[in-house]
Amino acid sequence: MSERLDVAAPGARGSGTPDGAPRAASSDSQVRKTATRLADGRELFYFDDGETAGATDRASFPDRRRLREAAPSSTIRFDPLLDEWVTIAGHRQTRTHLPPDNECPLCPSRDGHSSEIPAPDYDVVVFENRFPSFAATSAVDRDDAPADDPLFVAAPGLGRCEVVCFTADHDAAFSSLSPARARTVIEAWVDRTAELTALPDVQQVFCFENRGEEIGVTLSHPHGQIYGYPFVTPRTTRMLDSARAHRERTGRNLFADLVEHELQSGTRVVTRGEHWTAFVPFAAHWPLEVHVYPNRQVPDLPSLTDDERRDLATVYLEVLRRMERVHDDSLPYIAAWHQAPTRADRDLAYLHLEVFSIRRAPGKLKYLAGSESAMGAFVNDVLPEQAARMLRDVVL
Amino acid sequence: MSERLDVAAPGARGSGTPDGAPRAASSDSQVRKTATRLADGRELFYFDDGETAGATDRASFPDRRRLREAAPSSTIRFDPLLDEWVTIAGHRQTRTHLPPDNECPLCPSRDGHSSEIPAPDYDVVVFENRFPSFAATSAVDRDDAPADDPLFVAAPGLGRCEVVCFTADHDAAFSSLSPARARTVIEAWVDRTAELTALPDVQQVFCFENRGEEIGVTLSHPHGQIYGYPFVTPRTTRMLDSARAHRERTGRNLFADLVEHELQSGTRVVTRGEHWTAFVPFAAHWPLEVHVYPNRQVPDLPSLTDDERRDLATVYLEVLRRMERVHDDSLPYIAAWHQAPTRADRDLAYLHLEVFSIRRAPGKLKYLAGSESAMGAFVNDVLPEQAARMLRDVVL
Numbered sequence: 033m034s035e036r037l038d039v040a041a042p043g044a045r046g047s048g049t050p051d052g053a054p055r056a057a058s059s060d061s062q063v064r065k066t067a068t069r070l071a072d073g074r075e076l077f078y079f080d081d082g083e084t085a086g087a088t089d090r091a092s093f094p095d096r097r098r099l100r101e102a103a104p105s106s107t108i109r110f111d112p113l114l115d116e117w118v119t120i121a122g123h124r125q126t127r128t129h130l131p132p133d134n135e136c137p138l139c140p141s142r143d144g145h146s147s148e149i150p151a152p153d154y155d156v157v158v159f160e161n162r163f164p165s166f167a168a169t170s171a172v173d174r175d176d177a178p179a180d181d182p183l184f185v186a187a188p189g190l191g192r193c194e195v196v197c198f199t200a201d202h203d204a205a206f207s208s209l210s211p212a213r214a215r216t217v218i219e220a221w222v223d224r225t226a227e228l229t230a231l232p233d234v235q236q237v238f239c240f241e242n243r244g245e246e247i248g249v250t251l252s253h254p255h256g257q258i259y260g261y262p263f264v265t266p267r268t269t270r271m272l273d274s275a276r277a278h279r280e281r282t283g284r285n286l287f288a289d290l291v292e293h294e295l296q297s298g299t300r301v302v303t304r305g306e307h308w309t310a311f312v313p314f315a316a317h318w319p320l321e322v323h324v325y326p327n328r329q330v331p332d333l334p335s336l337t338d339d340e341r342r343d344l345a346t347v348y349l350e351v352l353r354r355m356e357r358v359h360d361d362s363l364p365y366i367a368a369w370h371q372a373p374t375r376a377d378r379d380l381a382y383l384h385l386e387v388f389s390i391r392r393a394p395g396k397l398k399y400l401a402g403s404e405s406a407m408g409a410f411v412n413d414v415l416p417e418q419a420a421r422m423l424r425d426v427v428l
Numbered sequence: 429m430s431e432r433l434d435v436a437a438p439g440a441r442g443s444g445t446p447d448g449a450p451r452a453a454s455s456d457s458q459v460r461k462t463a464t465r466l467a468d469g470r471e472l473f474y475f476d477d478g479e480t481a482g483a484t485d486r487a488s489f490p491d492r493r494r495l496r497e498a499a500p501s502s503t504i505r506f507d508p509l510l511d512e513w514v515t516i517a518g519h520r521q522t523r524t525h526l527p528p529d530n531e532c533p534l535c536p537s538r539d540g541h542s543s544e545i546p547a548p549d550y551d552v553v554v555f556e557n558r559f560p561s562f563a564a565t566s567a568v569d570r571d572d573a574p575a576d577d578p579l580f581v582a583a584p585g586l587g588r589c590e591v592v593c594f595t596a597d598h599d600a601a602f603s604s605l606s607p608a609r610a611r612t613v614i615e616a617w618v619d620r621t622a623e624l625t626a627l628p629d630v631q632q633v634f635c636f637e638n639r640g641e642e643i644g645v646t647l648s649h650p651h652g653q654i655y656g657y658p659f660v661t662p663r664t665t666r667m668l669d670s671a672r673a674h675r676e677r678t679g680r681n682l683f684a685d686l687v688e689h690e691l692q693s694g695t696r697v698v699t700r701g702e703h704w705t706a707f708v709p710f711a712a713h714w715p716l717e718v719h720v721y722p723n724r725q726v727p728d729l730p731s732l733t734d735d736e737r738r739d740l741a742t743v744y745l746e747v748l749r750r751m752e753r754v755h756d757d758s759l760p761y762i763a764a765w766h767q768a769p770t771r772a773d774r775d776l777a778y779l780h781l782e783v784f785s786i787r788r789a790p791g792k793l794k795y796l797a798g799s800e801s802a803m804g805a806f807v808n809d810v811l812p813e814q815a816a817r818m819l820r821d822v823v824l
Binding site: 110111122266313 | 505507662810
């Protein structure tokens, strides 16, 4: 199955609940989406932008591996003290751990090496995670607690986990992509967010990238992930609670007010595009942390206009490149898309990206130790205004 | 100044607000406390249990170093989205980082090496941190935001940070202490909690140990820390909110109910002493995680009776030894004492210890990546019932 990807035109999608309406066809993005399945039944989607030759026939390469059908066993358990869900996924203990480069499961397949991607090349590809924290069907781990104990509440870990490969080039990085290729990744995020939002079990769609062995990334090939959670995540819940209280108190949107005040202050602004603003937050938790907001409130990535998506590709690449060049050292980072829950508070939420690093100086990392991990009390050794200055001073 | 430490007798201290009343003198612990000051004016306290000879004259060894007076510059900033304080402590960037063993600042001083501890030996010692996140006086970092902006609220990082050395033996570990020495550490925690509770700026006293380079411990000498925070920490706030809602709903204490239900279920209980119960929580966030509760509700360490403290030394050592022997590998861990806030909710809170490790298997660590760090959604690869079984099966 291959289709020209329909990209949302300006205003094609409101901030209400998802309506499942087809996206408007007008788009300046020439992304072609091709769907296929892997040997164990998992879905895989190629997103080709025409920069690569031979993108027309991706689905003609079958997955020749013999794979056992995946049997994810994942449970969510409710922590009554912290008032949040924890996911217990015992089957993930056996997942692939730092394979040698010539066995990379995210490189295209070639003679003698069948990877997760059957085709011999690709632009951007998305597929279901072989070791998912959440899946469409999931056995509940047996536990011996009484099923009706209100302090021991569990449920199946329903949802969906996908892997997003940003490029076929094993040694590249997101920051080295062309703006056109970054735009293709954005289109893939948009497409997957819209599809995962439509799944009945998914309450929040989270597109993110973990980068660097220092934060436990087990595959070095440039890639990100998408989680479709069966609950609204704890941090999003807290942000929305704050936004709700702020609206009741002021009638205004808290996120919008924060962006406006950061612009007025100016000292922590890193860069601005036509449609996006990037700044170090006033109360940054991490030594290097940049938040990137669209200049108008939208709930999620599919709600962005063509212009906003094009500008995002440029601004995001600039932010990553500035962050990577602040220290004369590798930069482990997490890039996290905060989208509205799929079925609640879509008018309260405000799409934004948070990128942060544990690098606090060359050769030095910020670890989450007792204060952060046990008490949630962050101690940041870098003044946010100083971090913003270093980021602005980078010569690109 | 040297004094026989007065230890709280049973019932000597209620669960109300701290009253500053002297502790009752009856105790089976023979701990002697000796106070002195370091060259830059910081306080230092020796806690000697008589296991070491020459403990009578600790204060006769002056700190001969030339130290510039510490000028901590720490600010707390309020994050209006997460509804929590973040500490910005720029001066800590220059702190001691993995010094060679013969320059250990936590070993006793000797000819040719003046450490943080002037005496040539000690049992347990506590002193003010040279690079504190919080201090009695603290300059507010200048920031250019308007001082009256309700979205940019900052305050001085007032409070206190102390270091606790568990033993003079550089190569030891908490788990290798004798029960008598562990008891001395407990008495030091009790003493420091009572004194920090009495400081006007301190809202919560947090005794903890970070152990292992894998979680960023910069000094390998066996030691812990104590933070006196100028706010109630985010995680404690959430727990108390849950406890408050539970009490309104049921009239009961949530922590006490959890301990009772864990005992009824039994599958996650690791060990029990006469006065303490240790279990893996139903919704454990970490691959190896044990919570240790006293069998009656008390707000903090100073409220424990002699019997409870003696039993704690035994139970805690057993828990640590079991945890360290589950995997055939070093065990990085965080041990965190959850005490009641100093001035609020002392009847709602329930003293307990949470010990957890990022070790998920030999050679493998659990990292906090996108889901945990950005969304607060923990994915635990180890079934809590299985972790409890492994812990119980350890032969000590």
